[in-house]
Amino acid sequence: MSTPTGFMEYKRELPTDRDPLERIKDWNEFHRMFSEDQLRTQGARCMDCGTPYCHTGIELSGSVSGCPVNNLIPEWNNLIYRGLWKEAYERLAKTNNFPEFTGRVCPAPCEGSCTVGLIGDAVTIKTIEQAIIDRAFEEGWVVPQPPKVRTGKKVAVVGSGPAGLATAAQLNKAGHTVTIFERADRAGGLLMYGIPTMKLEKDIVQRRIDLLAAEGVQFVLNTEIGKDISSEELLKQFDAVVLCGGATKARPIGNVEGHELKGIHPAMDYLNSTIKSFLDNGLQDGTYISGKDQHVIVIGGGDTGTDCVATALRHGCRSVTQFGTHSKAPLERDTLNNPWPEYPNVYTLDYAHEEAKALYGEDPRAFSVLTKKFVGDENGNVKQLHTVQIRRYVDEQGRKIYEEIPGTEKVWPADLVLVAVGFEGPERTIVDQLGLETDRRTNVKAKYGKYTTNVDKVFAAGDMRRGQSLIVWAINEGREAAREVDRYLMGSTLLP
Template sequence: MSTPTGFMEYRRELPADRDPLERIKDWEEFHAHMSEDQLRTQGARCMDCGTPYCHTGIEMTGGASGCPVNNLIPEWNNLVYRGLWREALDRLHKTNNFPEFTGRVCPAPCEGSCTVGLIGDSVTIKTIEQAIIDKGFDEGWVTPQPPKVRTGKKVAVVGSGPAGLAAAAQLNKAGHLVTVYERADRIGGLLTYGIPTMKLDKAVVQRRVDLLAAEGVEFVSNTEIGKDIAAPELLNGFDAVVLCGGATKARDVNMEGRELNGIMPAMDYLNGTIKSYLDSGLADGNYVNAEGKDVIVIGGGDTGTDCVATALRHGCKSITQFGTHAKAPLERDPINNPWPQFPNVYTLDYAQEEAKALFGDDPRAFSVLTKKFVGDGNGNVKELHTINIERTVDETGRKIYKEIPGTERVWKADLVLIAVGFEGPENTLIDQFGLEQDRRSNVKAAYGKYRTNVEKVFAAGDMRRGQSLVVWAINEGREAAREIDKYLMGSSVLP
């Protein structure tokens, strides 16, 4: 370990984010950086525990625990403390193909499982991870590493999000000829269209895509499998196919007034802004602008939070984010949310911090259920009617919502964004390939095997597991690549 008493000698520190009132004026990443001396000090707080739960990557009674890609966290924390940054980068890349993505957008379940967090503040794992990979690029240590030998086997990867890119990277490393198909005009899947630029600069995504291309991965954009290329044609042209198309079917709300103008899916709103920004710096106007509008976001998750941040940068008049869940406690519940699960505690994410700085309060309204939308007489939404609810869980684990009489309220709204999750993958590919689905409509393929009911077709990421984290998608893409390599070659040296 770095120093046996590091966690007692040094306090947890995080890089200072840019001022909220300044950063909402642009679309740049909002995180600042720490000095190398500060990072070495933070690395010294890692105790190299006998059982380092930070990298276990398991799910415990519905809660995440540790890093899904099993990052060797104590090892690279120690190497950073010792100033051995190049060696730390090598350790980091052993388990994670894209630490520049997870270091920016992952909620860091590793930190929630840090042993130091049992008696104080956890190690700043995510910050150190990003610092290692950013330094690696800055120093020119991250260079194309094409395979020395090609197997001649051809693999098609459908979808260029984190699962697809991870699968492509690993399969290419094994020497296979990999072609990645993406229906959008840019490669990256939700890394490009889905996560706003202030959380993940698209130049960071493109830098990795360019690196993979230099290593021999072929990328084909503007091509939708199932429409531009039929499923049988793809099967005939490749030795294996891995489906990483994501869980892109947005869940909607079915209630009075849903047909009114000004009510739209959150991802349409986010992606319209992202594309316009990338195409023209928003000059083309090809996006829904929240400027001067009273905006309501229905949904308390990450997508809803990104909508809040985007609306603020548009210059909205007001912003409110509804969640059906109750306000989280200030401290971890030791019974229902024990260590080493990810702690469910009250925090301000970047967008809520920005809204509070601008409007004076957390924009979230907790335990709120929308009852109906009301129009202005011209087909446009004018207001929402809500009621507060109490959520309980019955003996079977089913969530039950009970309305609280007397808590009815009317909210002004010019723009309503629906961010209540996703129902699973779209059916075009599933139907054409004749794939079996699980009870949640995801492609049926056992975790750890990733094989579907169709010969030589595999599935990974959100398309297989449902809506989840970027780090879980990377995990599944890597593991699916290993199984495909076994299928093609009889064995595999991939991790």
């Protein structure tokens, strides 16, 4: 333990982010970091409790509690308090292949289950994690570590998102020759295309990809399995295939009148077009979907919708509003219906909401809102969006029912509508070509912890297996799938 009374002596603190009105003028990361002394003080708040729920990684009431990659959080908190940074990095690297990603974009379920949170504010775990890995890169501790011996076995990984990268990293450590196939022009999956640069700068993603390449992982870009190379051909060329293609089939909004109007786009098309144009030429080509001078409506209250809000602000939108069917969260945790160590459902302003509030004077979110129809102009462009307020209740069968509230109809000006209502599962090309079994949600059917499909030597992990989820679950599944592939190829495994 750092200090037995640290959680009583010191208050939880977070670094002050860049000013919202300044950061919306650029596409750079908005976080700032603490000094070493401040980090040591925050590390001192860790209780090193007997049962550290922060690294349990279990699901409670539909959300994750603790860290799915089982980070040894109390241990590296203590090491930071003692000033042992390299040892803290070595501890962190034992469980997490990519802390530079999770330290930036993970929602930190570890903090939601921190024992200090029972009587006060949780330890600033995420901030310390990012500080450790950033220091490790600055000091040159993160270097390529190719395996000393190769097994002669070849593994194909389809998809270069966090699940695919974690799978490849672990299998490469075991000595297998790993090739990652990615249909985009850059590797990284949603880390590269999907998460805006202000949350995760792309040179950080590329740095890790370059490191994996230096360790022997091969990347084949601009190549879609099932089209450029058939799925059957892939099975012939490799001893095992791991599918990590994500859950990229966007859920449509086709049941809403007027959905075919121009100016209505899937959220990922909007985000990806901006990210690609920014990386290619700093948004000079004008090929992206722009929110400049537009009334922007984002339908969907999740992280993707929030990223659309932040992107629209940087485009120079006229206004931006984010709709959610969920009700506004309480200011404090409901200890009866949302007890510790569940992830706390409380009202917060995410980075994009802070920016919109600073610019327009209020939270851009509209809660408990249902979109009824879109109305267009004479040229087929969307110009209005009609909504109604709703209330949600659970019926006797446990189903969530949405009931419209009479008299709450509203008309919103809308020049650009971004649909961020989730994903239906993986795209079907590989699934159909290989005859893979799927579950009721159309995800590839493979048991958690085993990852084997109904087709010999084909494994599935990450969102393609579990559906849309968190980056930490993707890394967890990639690491575990690698262990099972190694066992399949070699008869036993030393991978964790």
